[in-house]
Amino acid sequence: MTAALNGLKILDFSTLLPGPFATLYLADMGADVVHVESPARPDLIRLLPPYAHGQATAHSYLNRNKQSIALDLKNPQSIALIRQKISEFDIVVEQFRPGVMQRLGLDYATLAEINPRLIYCSITGYGQTGSYSDKAGHDINYMALSGIAGHSGRQVSGPPPLGIQVADVAGGSLHAVIAILAAVIERQVSGLGQSIDIAMTDCVVPMNTMAAAAVLAGGQPQYAEQAHLNGGTFYDYYETEDSHYLSIGSLEPQFMSGLAAALELPLLLEKGASLHAEDRKAVKQAIREKIKTRSLTAWQQIFAGLDVCVEPVLQLDEALYSTLAKERQWVVDVPLAVRAENDAETMEPQLACPIKFSRSEMQYGHTGQQLGAGTW
Structure with a gap:
């Protein structure tokens, strides 16, 4: 390759x-x-x-x-x-x-x-x-x-x-x-x-994609917490009992239905797709109160077997060492171009290039060099 x-x-x-x-x-x-x-x-x-x-x-x-x-x-x-x-x-x-x-x-x-x-x-x-x-x-x-x-x-x-x-x-x-x-x-x-x-x-x-289209062709100004994807609906982040957060993106009917069942919130089915601001606020408040009743771990156990677009908000160190990171090879070990005195290590973990080809391969020759150490 x-x-x-x-x-x-x-x-x-x-x-x-x-x-x-x-x-x-x-x-x-x-x-x-x-x-x-x-x-x-x-x-x-x-x-x-x-x-x-x-x-x-x-x-x-x-x-x-x-x-x-x-x-x-x-x-x-x-x-x-x-x-x-x-x-x-x-x-x-x-x-x-x-x-x-x-x-x-x-x-x-x-x-x-x-x-x-x-x-x-x-x-x-x-x-x-x-x-x-x-x-x-x-x-x-x-x-x-x-x-x-x-x-x-x-x-x-x-x-x-x-x-x-x-x-x-x-x-x-x-x-x-x-x-x-x-x-x-x-x-x-x-x-x-x-x-x-x-x-x-x-x-x-x-x-701005869809928001710009709404402004230019639809004549509709855009504001914070107004649209489907910027907090205007229940598509949002919710705090758990132990001060962690869940991301909830269950907009499509099948995902909304699964979320409503998992949370035991019939209001979500009734008003989750409503265009009225008051209905949206009521749904978000109901979800907010429900998520606050359990820890992040408890919610992860509940949603583990469900396909409803709900995931935990991870800190960066958690994300980079997660199962998904390992499966998709987010991190790669790169040979050191510079080694400090008495440094026994020869590799440094770095973010990998995420592009994956079927025939071509990425190269990870060395980390950044000292100033002027290269050749041309």
């Missing part, structure tokens, strides 16, 4: 999360990724605690399989070296603000003159054009401007700060991967590369 992207070579100038997560997936699928960092201002992800085996755990994961090259982009010799080598690469990924790469002489137009087949992906918060293009931002800002935060959370407490970076990863990283691979396929026909403008805010907006 071989990796799916064997033969693709990527020059990665990105830092922190969006670009590095995109190139992580590409590297796991076999692409040869060379990560360029400043020797004076290394990727801040290297400094983010906690640490294991002498390195930041986030850096070791996000830079898995990649070669680390230290180059000062303010040095003309570094620019000359990149231009000299750019013909060897298929793809460039960069995450600077618009105009920075042009000032360095490493923009798409300049590099495409040397390598017309080059695919050049720029990832920013607000894109290469428009009045927001030069503004700084973070995931929470992109989520706010996309409208997602506006119809998420609770009416009384507002939008929640999520435990993951949705705009950065689902917006920036994954859309970058999609676009890059689409450009690779198109290049097989045209023989030419092209530039790609990925704005994290642009790319997280379509994740």
Whole structure:
């Protein structure tokens, strides 16, 4: 078995999360990724605690399989070296603000003159054009401007700060991967590369999906705890007697019927599908009171043999060591690129790439390297 992207070579100038997560997936699928960092201002992800085996755990994961090259982009010799080598690469990924790469002489137009087949992906918060293009931002800002935060959370407490970076990863990283691979396929026909403008805010907006369709075509504004899937129905989280939570998603008739029987709540069958706000509130309150009468373990025993879309809310450490995690191989042991002094371990557990091919395999060559330890 071989990796799916064997033969693709990527020059990665990105830092922190969006670009590095995109190139992580590409590297796991076999692409040869060379990560360029400043020797004076290394990727801040290297400094983010906690640490294991002498390195930041986030850096070791996000830079898995990649070669680390230290180059000062303010040095003309570094620019000359990149231009000299750019013909060897298929793809460039960069995450600077618009105009920075042009000032360095490493923009798409300049590099495409040397390598017309080059695919050049720029990832920013607000894109290469428009009045927001030069503004700084973070995931929470992109989520706010996309409208997602506006119809998420609770009416009384507002939008929640999520435990993951949705705009950065689902917006920036994954859309970058999609676009890059689409450009690779198109290049097989045209023989030419092209530039790609990925704005994290642009790319997280379509994740409004059904809510946006309701606004645009239905003329229906969206608010927190109003719709079927944002807390407006009994599709929600419920606290147990011992302060844990159950997720209940039993919307379809057969699941709703099974849930009503398990909870001994005929009200759920009577009003669970109602469109009236007061009926929905009554159903949720009845479920809330019922779930509060037993422990999480007791409810898990009740629902274990039922197919009704009810599952426990797990803490991350519980999820990563769960039966499902083992069966679906969520975690993989990766050889260490860096070993601390007197460190007897040779492997580090990390999240696996979740894509599963029938013929191609993922590669897990090594964890993230020390700055400048790679070759190209």
